[in-house]
Amino acid sequence: MSGQVPEISLDAAVQPVEITPTRAGSQTGAPVRRRRRSKYRPVWEEEPTRLGASGKAVILTCVVLVVVFPLYTVLLTSVSTTAETTRAGGLVTVPGELTLNAYTQILSGGVVTRAVLVSVGITAVGTLLSIVVSVLAAYGLSRPGSFGHRPILFIFLITMFFGAGLIPTYLLVSSLGLIDSYWALILPGAVSAFNVLILRNFFMGIEPAVIDAARLDGAGDWRILAKIVMPMSRAAVAVVALFYGVGYWNAFFNAILYINDNAKWPLQLILRSYVLQGVNLGGGTGSVDVVHGAVTGLPLQMAVMVLAVVPILLVYPFVQRHFTKGVIFGAVKG
């Protein structure tokens, strides 16, 4: 106690007064244990019943487990040895002998490595193109009363209600000579009217006085977009970029349609053929060198699955916090 300043907790001052602080009630000597009241619970709200609270906890834990557990087993199996999967009779749930062989094997050149590069390339180029084009369009449509913005807006809107359909789109892409071209995986879906509208709405929410002030100071629309609107809209742009990026990364059907050459397959198609449909990754085309691999079969397949998720897991935490900031809902409610 020597010379220590007694700590005053700010929390304590704010905290709701316990309604039943009568610990004196326990006159028998043994103090009655009370459950700690959550500091987030408003004063007026009753404590949940023990059954209710534990029921809720169980349900929510199950929900989280249902999402996390499959990912965990897949990840664990991908870093397990083949011996371990044989012992488990399939997927590994309890960590045993670990190895990164599956990854070194599929990433040391061959089908999977190439597919990863293809997917990364398409996602990077596609996302960049989409976000630039969409931000420009969104800003171009966000100035109230600008010339022709209403008919142009309709051009975007109509595409949300009526798509061209699969067959005409396919025939168009093929008559443009884009079959077996990576551009076929990028251009047809490069602009999503919905994403443009999300951005446009966000831009329109920016205080007009700020923009007018910049305009009076002599800034043109390009400068306003670059120096004022963009810095103020990082969250919305990040979310929309995530939407686009995830779309490019996850797409597999457009590759089925437009890419006949196996060597140009993106990762999702590899995942479908070698894992879902169980074509043997190790054999056949000799694309994956099995000679130096102590790992075959399941761990390899699971490693491909992990590769398909990793980019999403890498980007997700940075963007996820913006979801709750009402970026999406703000747009939705107009």
Added chain:
Amino acid sequence: MTLPSFVGRRRAPDPLHGGAAREAAPAVPVGKISWRTRAKADRSLLIMVLPAVTLLVVFAYVAMLGNVIAWENYSPYTGFLHSPFVAWANFARVFSNPLFLDAVRNTLSITAFQLVFFFPIPIVLALLLNSVMSPHIRTVIQSVVYLPHFFSWVLVVTLFQQMLGGAGLVSQTLRHNGYAGFDLMTNPHAFLVLITMQSVWKDAGWGIIIFLAALGTVSPELYEAAAVDGANRWRRIWHITLPALRPVILLLLILRLGDSLTVGFEQLILQRGAVGPGVSEVIDTYVYYQGVVNGDWGYSAAAGLVKGVVSLALVLGANKVAHLFGEAGVYQKA
């Protein structure tokens, strides 16, 4: 899919953009500004919109024109212009083809099944999550349940195969303990259940985002007042929370109905081989197989066009219904 309600909304005229000029009879004569002048003034905005509009015109509108082949006996060799015109023959074939009608039936039964067993889950989850007091726990759970939304269908289906397939984890564990295993992935009778489970796993978490946003707008004072008046937890949910969600629930329900003919295309096409077309063929997959796989272009384009037009009518009708219920709907008339 919801969009902002700007169609027909009047905005305050923006004098900086000659907005006043379009007002029918301005009280103060502004003088008629020619469209040339206004286009010139908004030159940079128009340039910004150009790339997106170009992409949409090519890949949505030009593609839309490709639907003319629905009235042709189209062959890629003779092309759009020289293929023989067959009037409504393709459409007649569509409506008299039992396979197409099967696909329609499958589509509608999947929609109906998911409306009952998928639709309510995000609402319940949102209520549960909303009752979690600690913001940290809530954020963690939210981040976890949103995550699968960003996984590809290939990955989700593969994960299900690894968990519930014949060689999956559950079967493996059952067999290990002396029970018979099962294969949910190839059982046509359980297909509806399977795809609904997949949809729930992937998208139910994401579905709560809109409900949480709606819940966030409810004033805490309402709850407090109700609690002070003696309303218990359940009564507060019934009388405050659910009415607050009503517009969103109704809107999403109507939208889903309007979108009845669209069910997870990628999800189904991935599993069509495993369970057979009998239960998994929906309109979209039917169009793909008839057109791209079988080369019956005109016929499949007709089937796709029928779906597109009916969908458009349904969406517009759904929106009308939303207005009748006094909700904002997807778009509004001024």
